[in-house]
Amino acid sequence: MKRKEFLHLSAMSIGAMMLPKFSLLGNPITAEEALYEGLDVSTKKALADVALQAATSKGATYADIRIGRYLNQFVTTREKKVQGIANTESLGVGIRVIANGSWGFAATNSFTKEDIARTAEKAVAVAKANSKIITEPVQLAPQKGYGEVTWKTPVEQNAFTVPVKDKVDLLLQANGIAMQGGASFVNSAILAVNEQKYFASTDGSYIDQDIHRIFPTFTVTKIDRASNKFQSRKSLSAPSGMGYEYLTPLADTRVAGIVTRYKGRYDLLEDIKNATADVEQKLKAKSVEPGKYDLVLDPSHLWLTIHESVAHPTELDRVLGYEANYAGTSFLTLDKWKAGNFKFGSDLVNIVGDKLQPGSLGAVGYDDEGVKCKEWDIIKNGVLVNYQAIRDQAHIIGLKESQGCCYAQTWADVQFQRMPNVSLRPGTSPLSVDDMIKNVEKGIYIVGDGSFSIDQQRYNFQFGGQTFYEIKNGKIVGMLNDVAYQANTQEFWNSCTAIADASDYRLGGAFNDGKGQPSQSNAVSHGSSTTRFNGVNVINTARKI
Amino acid sequence: MPILSKEEAQALLKKVLAFSKADECEVNLYGSDGGNIRYARNAVSTSGGISSTTLIVQSSFGKKVGTATINEYDDASLEKAVRRSEELARLAPENPEHMPVLAPQQYAGSKTYVPATAGITPKMRADAVAQSLAVANEKDLVAAGFWDNNAGFAAMMNSKGLFAYNTSTNVSFNVTLRTKDGKGSGYASKGYNDVSKLDVAAATRVAAQKAAASSNARALEPGKYTVILEPAAAIVLLETMFMNMDARSADEGRSFLSKPGGKTKLGEKLVDERVTLYSDPQNPDMPTSPWTGDGRPQEKVTWIDKGVMKNLFYSRYWAQQKNVKAIPFPDSAIMEGGSASLEDLIKGTEKGILVTRLWYIREVDPQTLLYTGLTRDGTFYIENGQIKYPVKNFRFNESPIIMLNNLEELGKPERTVSGESDIQALIPPMKIRDFTFTSLSDAI
Numbered sequence: 001m002k003r004k005e006f007l008h009l010s011a012m013s014i015g016a017m018m019l020p021k022f023s024l025l026g027n028p029i030t031a032e033e034a035l036y037e038g039l040d041v042s043t044k045k046a047l048a049d050v051a052l053q054a055a056t057s058k059g060a061t062y063a064d065i066r067i068g069r070y071l072n073q074f075v076t077t078r079e080k081k082v083q084g085i086a087n088t089e090s091l092g093v094g095i096r097v098i099a100n101g102s103w104g105f106a107a108t109n110s111f112t113k114e115d116i117a118r119t120a121e122k123a124v125a126v127a128k129a130n131s132k133i134i135t136e137p138v139q140l141a142p143q144k145g146y147g148e149v150t151w152k153t154p155v156e157q158n159a160f161t162v163p164v165k166d167k168v169d170l171l172l173q174a175n176g177i178a179m180q181g182g183a184s185f186v187n188s189a190i191l192a193v194n195e196q197k198y199f200a201s202t203d204g205s206y207i208d209q210d211i212h213r214i215f216p217t218f219t220v221t222k223i224d225r226a227s228n229k230f231q232s233r234k235s236l237s238a239p240s241g242m243g244y245e246y247l248t249p250l251a252d253t254r255v256a257g258i259v260t261r262y263k264g265r266y267d268l269l270e271d272i273k274n275a276t277a278d279v280e281q282k283l284k285a286k287s288v289e290p291g292k293y294d295l296v297l298d299p300s301h302l303w304l305t306i307h308e309s310v311a312h313p314t315e316l317d318r319v320l321g322y323e324a325n326y327a328g329t330s331f332l333t334l335d336k337w338k339a340g341n342f343k344f345g346s347d348l349v350n351i352v353g354d355k356l357q358p359g360s361l362g363a364v365g366y367d368d369e370g371v372k373c374k375e376w377d378i379i380k381n382g383v384l385v386n387y388q389a390i391r392d393q394a395h396i397i398g399l400k401e402s403q404g405c406c407y408a409q410t411w412a413d414v415q416f417q418r419m420p421n422v423s424l425r426p427g428t429s430p431l432s433v434d435d436m437i438k439n440v441e442k443g444i445y446i447v448g449d450g451s452f453s454i455d456q457q458r459y460n461f462q463f464g465g466q467t468f469y470e471i472k473n474g475k476i477v478g479m480l481n482d483v484a485y486q487a488n489t490q491e492f493w494n495s496c497t498a499i500a501d502a503s504d505y506r507l508g509g510a511f512n513d514g515k516g517q518p519s520q521s522n523a524v525s526h527g528s529s530t531t532r533f534n535g536v537n538v539i540n541t542a543r544k545i
Numbered sequence: 546m547p548i549l550s551k552e553e554a555q556a557l558l559k560k561v562l563a564f565s566k567a568d569e570c571e572v573n574l575y576g577s578d579g580g581n582i583r584y585a586r587n588a589v590s591t592s593g594g595i596s597s598t599t600l601i602v603q604s605s606f607g608k609k610v611g612t613a614t615i616n617e618y619d620d621a622s623l624e625k626a627v628r629r630s631e632e633l634a635r636l637a638p639e640n641p642e643h644m645p646v647l648a649p650q651q652y653a654g655s656k657t658y659v660p661a662t663a664g665i666t667p668k669m670r671a672d673a674v675a676q677s678l679a680v681a682n683e684k685d686l687v688a689a690g691f692w693d694n695n696a697g698f699a700a701m702m703n704s705k706g707l708f709a710y711n712t713s714t715n716v717s718f719n720v721t722l723r724t725k726d727g728k729g730s731g732y733a734s735k736g737y738n739d740v741s742k743l744d745v746a747a748a749t750r751v752a753a754q755k756a757a758a759s760s761n762a763r764a765l766e767p768g769k770y771t772v773i774l775e776p777a778a779a780i781v782l783l784e785t786m787f788m789n790m791d792a793r794s795a796d797e798g799r800s801f802l803s804k805p806g807g808k809t810k811l812g813e814k815l816v817d818e819r820v821t822l823y824s825d826p827q828n829p830d831m832p833t834s835p836w837t838g839d840g841r842p843q844e845k846v847t848w849i850d851k852g853v854m855k856n857l858f859y860s861r862y863w864a865q866q867k868n869v870k871a872i873p874f875p876d877s878a879i880m881e882g883g884s885a886s887l888e889d890l891i892k893g894t895e896k897g898i899l900v901t902r903l904w905y906i907r908e909v910d911p912q913t914l915l916y917t918g919l920t921r922d923g924t925f926y927i928e929n930g931q932i933k934y935p936v937k938n939f940r941f942n943e944s945p946i947i948m949l950n951n952l953e954e955l956g957k958p959e960r961t962v963s964g965e966s967d968i969q970a971l972i973p974p975m976k977i978r979d980f981t982f983t984s985l986s987d988a989i
Contacts, residue, residue: 027614030633082638105593109616126592129667133589133674168638185797223798228805230798230912322585324689325721325732331987333727414591453907453940455919460940460986462917464909484909484917486940486984517583517691539983543913545801545946 029089031073034160038069038091038196039111041208045148048200050113051095054120056202060097060127062140063120064201064369067093068411071194075164077171078187079179085164092411095120099127101137103392105414141394141402143371145204151365153212154358155243159192162244170247171218174272178220181276184230188218188272191511192244193523197368205370213361213523214246215239215511216268222279231282231481233275233466236300236448237266238508239523241363255504257433258469258476259447261300263506264359278467285479288468290540294443294497295485295533296436301465302424303508303526304449309489310344310351311422311526313458314378315515316387316397327515328456331489332384337397342384345493350425351379353388355404360525361509362421369415371404378422382494390417409520416516423507423527427499433530436498443471444483444538449508451484462486464541482542492533500529548576548663548698551710557618558702564627567604567634571646571703573838574600578663579695582670587678587688594667595695604630608639642862646703647840655711656832659739662714663696670694673745677720680749686756688749690720694740701840709836716740717962720749721922722756723989729935730989731755732902732922734777736962736969738832755901755923762935764985765926771897771953772980773890773927776961778900778920780878780970784963785906785916786945787822787878790848792857796867801914801946802854811854816949818852824875831960831971833876841873848875882955882973890956890976892930897976899925899932903941906965914944919986938989939982951978 039047048065055063070090076083092109093116104127108119171188178186193213200206216237223230236259240246246266253265259274260267297305313330317323336342345351354375355362366372369391378386391402408415437445448466455461468480487495509525549557554574561572576598583591603612604627611633615626670692681688694716702708719734732755733748774782795802795809802810825845826833835843839861847855856872864871891899906918920938927933956974963970 028612028629028633030636081641083640083642085637102589103591105591126594129671130589130592133584133671133678135586135588185799221799223803225798225806228798228803230803320586321687321689321723322590324585324687324723324730325691325719328988329723329727414593416591451907451909451917453905453917453919455938455940455986455988456904456921457988459988460919460938460984462909462940462942462984482910484942488987518581518693537984539942541909541915541942543910543915543944543947545913545944 027089029087031087031160031164034071034073034087034089039067044198045200045206047111047113047116048198048206051116051120052200052202054117055095055097055124058121058124060099060124062098062202063095064199065093065095066368066408066411067198069196070410071160073160073192074189075167075171076189077168077175079175079185080172082168090410093119094408094411094413095123096414097123097127098138098140099124100131102127102131102134103138104130107412138392139395141391141399143203143391143402146207146372147204148206150208152210153241153363155212156245157243158212159214159244160194170268174218174268177269178272178276181273182222182280183220183276184223185221186218191215199366199368199370201370203370207366207370209365211364212243213239213241213511214244216247216266218272220272220275220279222283224283229283231279233278233282234448235275236261236271237268239361239511240359240507241361242359258445259467261298261447261506281479282467282481285481287542288480288483288538288540290538292535293538294440295536296440296443296445296471297531297533298447299506299528299530300448300508301446302528302531304452305463306422306424306526306528307510307513307524308452308454309458309461309492311419313489314387314422315417315419316389316393317417319387320396323515326517331457331459337384337387343382343494344379344384344490345382346496347382348427348499349379349382349493349496350377351422352376352425353378353403353420353422355420357421357507357525357527360421360507361523362525367404367406368408369402369406371402371406373404376403388417388419393417407522409522413520418515418522419513419524421525421527424499424531426502426505426529429501431498431500433500433504436500436530436532437471437476438474440471440532441473444480445469445471445476459488460486461489482540483538484541485536485538487536492536495533495535496531497534498532500531502529504529548578548696548712549700554698554700554710555702555708558700561600561602561623561627562702562704564624565604565704567606567631569605569646569704571603572600572701574700575697577695577697579693580667580670581691581693582674583691584674584678585689587681589674592670600626602626602630604634605643606634608641608643609634609637610640610643611637644861644865646705647707648705649707650840650842652709652835652842653827655835656827656829657711657713657738657834659714662694662716662738662740665694665716665740676746677749680746680753681722684753684757686722686724686753688720688722690718692718703840707840709840711834711836713834714738716743718743718745718748720752722749722752724756724760728989729756729760730922731759734962734964759923759935762924762937764937767939767982767984769979769981771894771976771978773894773897773899774975774977775887775901776959776972776974777964778903779972779975780961780963781903781906781918781965782916782943782945782948783880783972784878784966784968785908785914789914790857792859792867793863795857801912802857811857813854814852815854816849816852816946817952819952819955820849820852820949821847821881822849823847823879824877825879826876828879828971831877831879831969837873841871843873843876846872846875878968878970878972880958880972882958885954885956887956887974890954890974891927891932893954894927894930894976897927898936899927902964904964909942914946915942916944917942919988938986940984940986941981942983943981948977948980953978
């Protein structure tokens with residue numbers, strides 16, 4: 001995640017209606033207007049054909065068009081106050097072509113046939129101009145046209161149909177629980193996203209998709225005025241590819257333990273109560289003794305470690321050097337993949353890429369260049385076996401077709417390789433979290449994601465968390481403070497000694513995975529079961545100023 | 546829409562306000578025209594041209610506020626936007642922190658627009674990339690870089706008669722050069738209002754020199770070292786302090802500036818007395834806008850004077866609660882320094898580490914402003930006043946407050962760009978003792 005994006009999102013969830021900023025995301029609309037049907041499919045198809053024809057008549061050998069309507073809703077509160085309610089809509093068309101062997105892109109928010117044709121021609125002109133400074137022509141993996149197809153996130157309750165008042169009431173009720181429990185401050189928010197995307201290409205695909213995401217979140221803060229210390233605890237929710245049903249817990253939603261965690265659905269009111277108790281405990285918790293510990297990492301924490309140390313270094317554009325000036329390159333160079341025996345992790349470590357998992361942020365029917373989504377192994381029994389690729393990269397790693405990892409954050413941005421869901425497969429032998437902890441002599445159990453930082457080739461990382469529990473001789477003995485762990489990616493994944501079974505498997509994720517210049521955001525989930533890593537270096541982060 | 550003149554913008558905004566039926570109305574108008582080009586593996590990868598204008602209407606009835614945005618400027622569209630904002634305001638819940646619009650303000654002149662930058666063409670962008678690639682090819686290195694330029698205007702008017710207008714231009718260029726064996730990497734980043742100050746070939750040569758010089762780095766033990774932070778490295782830590790100088794967080798007890806019993810460290814000595822930090826929109830080397838998006842004047846503000854915390858920034862709501870002047874968050878950071886060059890700082894160092902860039906900076910503890918991150922693109926061991934050899938990258942855990950208390954020497958300020966936030970700054974290279982490196986990284 002990029003700090004700019006992180007700050008932007010934090011500012012949105014904490015910071016009220018700085019409305020001029022919202023125009024970047026789209027135009028303000030009413031909640032009711034978000035429910036209006038967009039253009040009908042036949043109109044979109046007609047516009048798409050105009051673009052594809054205009055591009056090919058000007059010499060494009062390939063063209064695609066994305067007609068997008070992107071809806072966002074933000075409801076933000078603090079304590080007893082509603083800070084902001086925003087509904088935004090962004091509507092427009094992005095056209096990408098290959099001409100003279102080079103990519104070109106142009107976008108417009110006008111929907112007249114003339115402007116769309118003009119934009120297609122502009123994309124061709126850009127491609128031709130760029131073709132003078134390329135070293136090799138674009139090589140596109142073959143892709144069959146799917147004809148006219150549709151895909152929709154299987155939501156039970158479209159979040160945009162839920163009255164804003166219900167969301168405000170839920171958040172203020174949650175805030176009330178925190179304040180009654182002794183919190184000094186509480187911020188809470190519900191973010192909802194709906195991408196209505198129509199894709200068409202000269203391959204003969206006309207793909208209409210309706211994609212939904214939701215993210216309820218809060219931060220509870222308690223200040224001890226006497227000692228001048230303060231502690232916070234964030235929600236243990238996971239941003240999800242779901243509708244509002246995510247906020248209705250089912251019988252099997254709660255994962256019991258030292259603190260309740262959530263699977264598939266989420267109980268906001270229960271979690272905020274627990275968070276309020278946690279901040280109280282965090283203020284009194286003892287400072288960690290630095291040294292080597294066995295770490296037991298909950299999926300609400302481990303998703304971020306997977307994101308940074310596995311998902312990013314296996315992005316093929318980073319491996320090839322396309323991100324060298326910004327996000328960085330990767331230690332997982334092509335020679336390590338070619339060798340076929342590069343031991344990324346222990347034999348237990350099996351990492352899979354997919355854009356299929358129900359409820360995940362990455363789940364769509366087709367990617368943003370019209371490739372049907374799938375699942376594939378990236379790390380198998382600890383060995384690097386694959387990357388994440390799109391159509392113009394597939395040939396580089398000997399693939400006959402794309403893995404479907406192409407995404408653009410809006411119609412106005414050019415699509416490029418973005419990470420799919422990248423997840424750690426659960427253990428194959430039955431193992432519960434309790435049984436895992438029983439075998440740990442000196443360890444720390446970490447729940448929730450916190451501070452994160454990793455180098456530009458993804459070797460050295462440091463992670464914090466939300467709550468840290470000391471494990472002594474197989475038992476949790478209390479809470480710790482000031483914990484961060486530092487490791488080398490390969491050493492860390494090779495120290496993986498136990499993975500809980502599939503019954504513990506859960507997703508975590510983020511709306512704001514950042515890459516590219518100009519930077520674009522991508523929403524992605526990472527699944528795992530609770531996992532143990534042996535002998536990891538833990539530092540103490542307490543300082544005096 | 547071309548860049549509107551002050552008179553044209555004023556006429557358009559007056560027309561919009563004439564449609565208003567709300568208690569209060571405020572209109573912001575932005576327009577910009579720009580382009581970018583990106584390259585990697587010694588060839589162009591993507592490029593684009595972006596032209597956009599936005600008119601934002603904010604209407605309020607009491608403390609109920611609604612906003613609408615539009616990019617069409619005929620009378621009917623303008624009226625529609627005003628009606629839309631009024632409709633949204635009526636539907637909105639009360640915002641208890643909403644503030645009435647500002648009365649007319651006095652603004653200083655602006656130096657942020659340079660016609661030459663506004664005149665940048667796609668061909669100039671492509672030529673600049675060609676220049677950068679020529680350096681890479683000559684030195685047998687692999688280049689990846691990004692050029693982004695824009696020219697724009699901003700105007701606002703409200704129902705109390707406030708009017709503000711500004712034009713600005715910006716060009717930024719950053720490049721990474723790597724050795725073909727991947728063992729060396731160098732970076733350069735430049736940003737200006739005036740494109741004539743940007744020398745792409747020179748910046749690329751700096752990155753090329755660092756790429757070659759950083760090859761085959763040796764490992765040093767992590768620990769506390771005297772470091773010389775080049776401005777591009779220092780700014781990413783310094784800005785973390787800047788961004789956290791918010792009065793409300795300090796008053797609420799959840800800031801590094803909070804003190805027991807609800808007090809703050811405002812007025813107290815916080816860092817070494819050689820540290821003076823201010824912002825000034827009129828600085829000729831780094832001009833910024835004389836007003837903010839909510840109409841407040843941006844004036845010269847001294848934040849830290851000889852080590853003493855002098856000012857914090859406020860929202861208008863919080864300033865009213867505290868009955869103080871609502872100083873806005875600044876657009877730039879300027880730190881006073883000395884006259885020594887970077888070379889002079891190196892010459893005067895017996896043992897130390899030269900850090901050219903810090904990367905992936907994240908907060909570890911908001912109470913102490915402890916941040917972590919890594920060195921990147923050229924880190925060097927200094928002995929007896931000379932650079933001896935490149936060293937492997939380190940992870941650090943450090944607080945800018947501790948760092949500015951461990952100050953040894955400041956050099957001559959120069960203009961730099963934060964690689965984390967894109968904030969522009971004019972700050973000196975800094976020599977710091979006991980900078981905390983906590984582990985080694987194999988990254989290059």
